[in-house]
Amino acid sequence: MYWYGGWAWMAFMPLLWIALICLAVWAVVRLTHGSSGGTARRGHGWDGGEHRETPEEIIDRRYASGEIDTDTYTEMRERLAAHRPGQR
Template structure:
């Protein structure tokens, strides 16, 4: 009879631990897209987005090359 309260305390503690563990891992986003080390968000640069879209076949070579040149011109600024 003395162990029943300990069993309930252990069970409640296990449930609380599981909830904290599940919510912490989903909010930290360590394995989610766009997240870097330590849950710090990494925003893709326009070049990275362009590279990803070209690699996945969303855009063709001509569009990729033209857009890459526009981005390079934009990065260098007005002359």
């Protein structure tokens, strides 16, 4: 009985152990570093929670990258300041 299925099981066992070890390593890394993989990506905090950019941060980023010019930047910042909640 062992002889007929034994060789197939012996060939499969190393693959099973490799898969289980990889799964365990992945789970430990995922649990210790959160869903961001241990680095703070744009739009994600260290804890894996979503960080949404404020309109001011978006304008600052676009100005810093050269996407908008100084006049547009100033105008957009003034418009945001005028429409900011709680400033009436």
